[in-house]
Amino acid sequence: MSLPLIMIATALVAFTLGGLTMWPFARRLRSRLTDAIWQLEHDPVTGMLNRAGLLAVHSILAKAAASQPVVVVLIDLDDFKPVNDTHGHDRGDDVLAAIGGRIADIAALHGGTAARLSGDEFAALLPVRTADLARLADTFVALIAQPVELTTDGAPGLLTVTASVGIALAEGTDPFEEVALRRADIAMYHAKHQGRNRHAVYEPGMAMPAAGDRRGPRLRDRRISDEATA
Template identity: 85%
Template sequence: MSLPLIMIATASVAFTLGGLTMWPFIRRLRNHLTDAIWQLEHDPVTGLLNRAGLIAAHAALAEADNAGPIIVVLIDLDDFKPVNDTHGHDRGDDLLVAVGDRIHDIAALHGGTAGRLSGDEYAALLPVRTHDLARVADTFVALIAQPVELTADGEPVTVTVTASVGLALAEATDPFEEVALRRADIAMYHAKHHGRNRHAVYEPGMAMPAADSRRGPRLRDHRELNDEAMA
């Protein structure tokens, strides 16, 4: 074999061996990047979409060729704080996961997706398969109110929470936070204002209830105020 051919063969073998050596590193790097992207759009406690993930999901709906109206659901747990105070934050997280699983299942049943905005507040985006929004809302309210079995200090504990649920119809192309989520937020506060453990559907002209009927700022409220201050 001539010297040039030997050099070419040697270089080819070296390249192949180098590629085999680098492949595990490349695979690990790809896995790390995939995990990082997942974490950017998902809630670390429940595994549901987070705020950014919901915004991205809404953007995908708006960009679809067959973009049409959607149902936006805002779910706020009633009196969640006593669970943390009584059983600790770990059990509180367990409850958030259990409730999140139920919300996810209902959203998936209707062909939609669900996420956790912050704290004990969830949201869902559903395609309009029915105009009976009350029936959809009742499903969320009823299933969330089912007892949840937890373990605290090695002992079984049964915890029950309820939810105030607001629903709103919006076009997929409507701004998510300024229009779609805002309408569902107003409806949710009407549900909470009228006794909790119930739902309300947004109607044109519906306004936010008086401040004294609402609880203090949520994590999402604080974030929005900070965003406005930085603008």
């Protein structure tokens, strides 16, 4: 074999061996990148989408079907803090995961998706498949209020958690947080004001209840206010 052919063969062998050596590393790197992306868009407690993930889904929907309206559901659990105080945060996380699973199942049944936004606040983004928003909202209220099986100190038991639900229609091109989610937020606070464990449907002109009936500005409201005054 001539010297040039020997050099070429040696280079090919070296390249092949190098590729075989790098393949496991590249595979691990891709796996880590995939995990990192998943974590950026998902809630670690429930496995649901987080706020960033839901925003990404809305962005995709807005581009794919700009003329189609969407249904936005905002769900806030009623008086959830005592659950953590009484049973501990680990059991509280178990309850959040169980309720989050119910919310995700309802959303999927209606062709949509759901997310845990923060703390005890969830949201769902659905295509418009029915004009009866009240009935849809009541489905969320009723299923969330079903008892959750909870084991505390080795003893099984049942825990009931209720929710206030706000539901609203918005155009697919409407800004999600500033318009779509804001409308559902206003409706949700009306449900709180009307006694909790119930829903309210957003209507044009509906305003946020008086400050005394609310828990205070949400993080997104404070952020929007800060941006407006910056």
